[in-house]
Amino acid sequence: MAILIICYAMTLRASLARLADMFAYPLRHSHYVELVNPLWTTHALMARVVGVREETADSRTLTLRPGAGWRSHRPGQFVRLGVPIGGQRHTRTYSISSAPDREDGCITVTVKAVPEGRVSERLVRQVRVGEYLPLGEPQGDFVLPESMPVHPLFITGGSGITPIMSMLRNYVQEYEVVPDTVHLHYAPRERDVIFGGELDTLASTQRHYQLFRHYTQDGGARFSAEQLEAACPDWREREVWACGPASLLAAVEAHWQAAGLSHLLHVERFHAPMAAGTDAATAGRVLFAGSATEAQSDGVTNLLRIAEDAGLNPKHGCRMGICHGCDTKLVSGCVRDLRNGALIAEPGDTVQVCVCSAVGDVELAL
Ligand code: FES
Known part of the structure; x- marks a missing residue:
């Protein structure tokens, strides 16, 4: 009986919403609700x-x-x-x-x-x-497996601590104990450590959580094989979650690759890894055909930034080539994928503007 009432209420609510949308056309009733309380909207x-x-x-x-x-x-x-x-x-x-x-x-x-x-x-x-x-x-998908137990090794730098902090807080909230965990964290100086007090409290109250802070400014310690061995002798047996600046991640990736253990490494980046700079960068004119807007390119800056600087507001998400939220079509000319240097020159090809730069004059559908 209770289920029937709930189903009836949901159907009634959906019908009322549709009716309200008819009166609100061309907007939706949710747009007017937004004026009362933006948290009640359903369209965004x-x-x-x-x-x-x-x-x-x-x-x-x-x-x-x-x-x-x-x-x-x-x-x-x-x-x-x-x-x-x-x-x-x-x-x-x-x-x-x-x-x-x-x-x-x-x-x-x-x-x-x-x-x-x-x-x-x-x-x-x-x-x-x-x-x-x-x-x-x-x-x-930079997440811990849902099945326990996991004995993670966390390697973080700067604000790369944030996803790991969510994991550590979840351990405490869900299980009250942090499992056998080793954590190497890098920051320029002690005062730059985000969540420094909370990390220290965890280290002193959770007996299975081992924290190693390293300060990198003024020639301080960078990630190295010796440092890893000293902090975590069983690193080869642990699954690793690493997040931080590109230089730290590159060193970590190289180390695990050399050991043939890349399959144990999970990496979260702030930016897409870019190919080494090229001498062939060619400045030119960018025409955003769908917006009837023209801009200049230096051949290096990504096309999303160029569009924004030209006053456009293109759709986008991650800004690092993952989500495809910024995809548009190439109309003419040539662009370079900054992650690997590949050229895209076929009209109609998809261009991820957040990770591509123009090569000379180019026209995009955007
Ligand atoms: S914004 Fe996500 S791929 Fe470009």
């Missing part, structure tokens, strides 16, 4: 900033209350977060730093301001409690 997921916490001089944690339609994340996943800048919406991806299913229903993202990073600067320096930000679905 939004989040309200309910807390900000300074972590270090250039990083900050935002506590977000997701609106209707949010589904819980797995520890280690990331979300797209949007901010309006100069009348345009800019989107970036950030790892979720909180454990899933918090009692208050909120999530946290921890953002580090990067030089010339328009979005990260805005999030770290300007966003205030009470603002509403567009939010994406949780994504990514």
Whole structure:
């Protein structure tokens, strides 16, 4: 009986929503609901900033209350977060730093301001409690296996700690104990360590969690085979999750590859790995045909950035060649995939503008 009532209520609700959409045409009733409370919308997921916490001089944690339609994340996943800048919406991806299913229903993202990073600067320096930000679905496969037990080795640098923090917090929230875990963390100086106090508390209260901090500034210790051997003699038997700057990840990948153990390594990047620079970079004119907009290219800058600098607001997601949210078609000319140097010159071919640069004059459908 109860199931029948629930089904009837859901059908009635869907019918009322359809009826309301008819009156709201060409918009949807959800667009008007948004005026009352952006978290109630169903056409776009939004989040309200309910807390900000300074972590270090250039990083900050935002506590977000997701609106209707949010589904819980797995520890280690990331979300797209949007901010309006100069009348345009800019989107970036950030790892979720909180454990899933918090009692208050909120999530946290921890953002580090990067030089010339328009979005990260805005999030770290300007966003205030009470603002509403567009939010994406949780994504990514940088996650722990669902079956226990796992004896992880975490290797993190800088803000690469954020997905790992979600995993550690989840261990504590779900199981109250962190399993046998070794964690190497790198930061320029002690004061740059994001979540430094919480990591130390874990290290002193969780007897199976071993934390090794390394400070890299002024010739400090970088990742090395000796350092790894000393901290984690059984590293060959552990599954590894690594996240941090490109140089750290390159060293870690090379080490595991040399040992023939790449299958044990999970890597999360902030940016797509780019091919070495080429002398053949050719400046030119970029025509965004669908937007009737023209811009100049230096042959190196990615086409997404060139479009944004020209005042366009192209669809995009990860900005690192993963999600295909920025795909467009090549109309004429030639572009270079910055990840591997491959040239794309066939009209009608797909171009991921976030990881491609123009080679001379080029015309895109965008
Ligand atoms: S924005 Fe994700 S592939 Fe370009």
